[in-house]
Each structure stands twice: as C-alpha cells, then as structure tokens.
Amino acid sequence: MSDVLLSPDFFTFIIIPLMIFCARICDVSIGTVKYIFISRGFKNIAPFFGFFEVIIWLLAIGQVMNNITNPICYIAYGGGFATGTYIGMVLEERMKLGLCIIRLITAKPAEEFILKIRKHGYGVTNIAAHGARGEVTLIFMVVKRTKISHLIGLIREFNPNAFFTIEDVRSASEGIFPREPINYPFSYFKRPFSLFAKRK
Structure with a gap:
C-alpha cells in the first residue's frame, strides 16, 4: 500500500488533480463572495478577497500547465469550478447581506x-x-x-x-x-x- 502511495503515478493522477480541484473550489468561492461584497457596497473588503482569489487561481492554473498532458487535471479543473460556483451560491444565501x-x-x-x-x-x-x-x-x-x-x-x-x-x-x-x-x-x-x- 505504501508503495502505491509513494509512486509517481499516484501523485500525478490522484494528488495533483485533487489539489487542482480543491484550489478551484477555493478561488471560485472566494470570487463569488468578492462580487457579493462589491454589489452590496463593501468596497474595502472586496480587494482583500480578490488578492487571495488570483493567488489561488495562479497556483491551480500553474499545476494544469505543468501537467498539460494529463487529462484528469482538466477534469479536476472544470469540476472544481462547477463545485466552487455552487458553494459560492450557498454562501451568498447564508450571508444575506444588503x-x-x-x-x-x-x-x-x-x-x-x-x-x-x-x-x-x-x-x-x-x-x-x-x-x-x-x-x-x-x-x-x-x-x-x-x-x-x-x-x-x-x-x-x-x-x-x-x-x-x-x-x-x-x-x-x-x-x-x-x-x-x-x-x-x-x-x-x-x-x-x-x-x-x-x-x-
């Protein structure tokens, strides 16, 4: 079992796509919250979220570019975007601002x-x-x-x-x-x- 976890294939096809998936969830959710703050007039808070949004996005897209021949990374990227969009909408409903x-x-x-x-x-x-x-x-x-x-x-x-x-x-x-x-x-x-x- 330990040999499988330490194998390059496990890292390439499981760990990296999982990291990309989680990073996309975070940056899309943060982006949704940022736009909520902008639309509700919280202009001083929105740039703070924008900073972390773009940093996390750069990390995610960087991993995709480094593994451009790995199709699972594309699936993880798209799946993270879709999941992050849903989580962002849930956060918007919970926050009830404005x-x-x-x-x-x-x-x-x-x-x-x-x-x-x-x-x-x-x-x-x-x-x-x-x-x-x-x-x-x-x-x-x-x-x-x-x-x-x-x-x-x-x-x-x-x-x-x-x-x-x-x-x-x-x-x-x-x-x-x-x-x-x-x-x-x-x-x-x-x-x-x-x-x-x-x-x-």
Whole structure:
C-alpha cells in the first residue's frame, strides 16, 4: 500500500488533480463572495478577497500547465469550478447581506395587512392601481435580506395567491427598517461556535 502511495503515478493522477480541484473550489468561492461584497457596497473588503482569489487561481492554473498532458487535471479543473460556483451560491444565501425591494400586487383589500406589517416595523408604500382583472393594490417594501423569509410568511398568511417580486437593491438612503442586531458579513459562521459554547 505504501508503495502505491509513494509512486509517481499516484501523485500525478490522484494528488495533483485533487489539489487542482480543491484550489478551484477555493478561488471560485472566494470570487463569488468578492462580487457579493462589491454589489452590496463593501468596497474595502472586496480587494482583500480578490488578492487571495488570483493567488489561488495562479497556483491551480500553474499545476494544469505543468501537467498539460494529463487529462484528469482538466477534469479536476472544470469540476472544481462547477463545485466552487455552487458553494459560492450557498454562501451568498447564508450571508444575506444588503437590501431588497418587494413588490406586491393584490386584488384583496390590503388595509389590515398594511397596518400589520407596519406594526412589525416595515416601511410600506401602497398605491391604488388597475390590473388586468380590475382594481388592485400595489405595495412596495424595501427590507433587509435577513427579513425576507419573515415578510414572505406574512404575505402568504394574508393572501396565499398574492403575486410579488423580489429584487436586489444596491444602495438606499434613509428608510424605515425593523430594529435588529447588527448583521456583520460573517455573522452566520459564528452560530456553530456559539451553539458549541452553550452545550458546554
């Protein structure tokens, strides 16, 4: 067994492709997080991630060039890119940075619903409008991304068949938002450690 692990073929066809695969996961995931920070306005943090992204990418592409006749390296390079893209999207969902705008269109009378969400601390703008099937109410809400699931629950409770859209907001001035603890970019990753501390 030790002879197999120390053989040049094992290093060329297993270890190097595995290193390339892991490096691509890291640099693509970091790149995704970097673009999230840029789009959310964290311009001072994004260059820091960009530095490590390009360093790791150079290491990965360097190994591919050194083993250009090894087809497994190409597969590892592409597989790492695909996996890193998926992990980056998962990180984006977990981080929940920035703001979004929710547009709700409902034909159901919405006065009580508007009062209810205002009691929860959300800022609401409502407009009477005319839809394809008659009079409707158009409701605009700019909320923090951490509050999307809570607000969608309120919308479903009000009208399970309500039509609404959600879009990212790059920046906003002023506004009314529910009070909550400060949401740092990596606050999600502190939760496992806090749970472990409580168990002690």
